[in-house]
Amino acid sequence: GENVEQHPSTLSVQEGDSAVIKCTYSDSASNYFPWYKQELGKRPQLIIDIRSNVGEKKDQRIAVTLNKTAKHFSLHITETQPEDSAVYFCAAANSGGYQKVTFGIGTKLQVIP
Amino acid sequence: KAGVTQTPRYLIKTRGQQVTLSCSPISGHRSVSWYQQTPGQGLQFLFEYFSETQRNKGNFPGRFSGRQFSNSRSEMNVSTLELGDSALYLCASSFAGREAGYTFGSGTRLTVV
Numbered sequence: 550g551e552n553v554e555q556h557p558s559t560l561s562v563q564e565g566d567s568a569v570i571k572c573t574y575s576d577s578a579s580n581y582f583p584w585y586k587q588e589l590g591k592r593p594q595l596i597i598d599i600r601s602n603v604g605e606k607k608d609q610r611i612a613v614t615l616n617k618t619a620k621h622f623s624l625h626i627t628e629t630q631p632e633d634s635a636v637y638f639c640a641a642a643n644s645g646g647y648q649k650v651t652f653g654i655g656t657k658l659q660v661i662p
Numbered sequence: 663k664a665g666v667t668q669t670p671r672y673l674i675k676t677r678g679q680q681v682t683l684s685c686s687p688i689s690g691h692r693s694v695s696w697y698q699q700t701p702g703q704g705l706q707f708l709f710e711y712f713s714e715t716q717r718n719k720g721n722f723p724g725r726f727s728g729r730q731f732s733n734s735r736s737e738m739n740v741s742t743l744e745l746g747d748s749a750l751y752l753c754a755s756s757f758a759g760r761e762a763g764y765t766f767g768s769g770t771r772l773t774v775v
Contacts, residue, residue: 583763583764585764585766591768592752592766592767592768592769593705593752593764593766594766595763595764595765598763638704638705649695649707649710649718649720650695650707650764651707652697652704652705652707653704654702654703654704655704655705
């Protein structure tokens, strides 16, 4: 089955700096890669996703990149703000088959004001 | 429209007891997935239901079971509770599953004493 590795497990950055979270996956059939943000005591929420036919996707201060050859994808947050502090989860799924969405272990991001 | 509703929000049970958790997906969503979230273990996939059929199952013991009703509401049952079952149980719904992003419920916090 799919295995998703995520690092770092914790990340502290100064407000205004950039943050990068990296994930690798094992199943070459995976073609859908969502990212979720979970604030303390709240539910995970989808913040951005990317499909395998796209190498990069941006949404304001957030961007995701995907390297299918190397089987890794990354989340980039620029100009970080204190409200970006949360746990971020990457995930991988095969939209063409009835397979579960596999999540990474999560990265706890702390933005220091 | 209403989001994903999970009940109850909190539950305290004794070892050996059984518990049933409920999840009502977003109207029109036919796929419901269940995850166990514990510190350090991330989001562990339990199972996914689509149109009343279990489509995928994670690596959990048989004590964990579920079902889905014709209105897409889903229940998860854990029998013979163990201390290690203490966790946040999240359900997520999507239109067809596997992609298009899950919408998570707020979860049920289960504590086994």
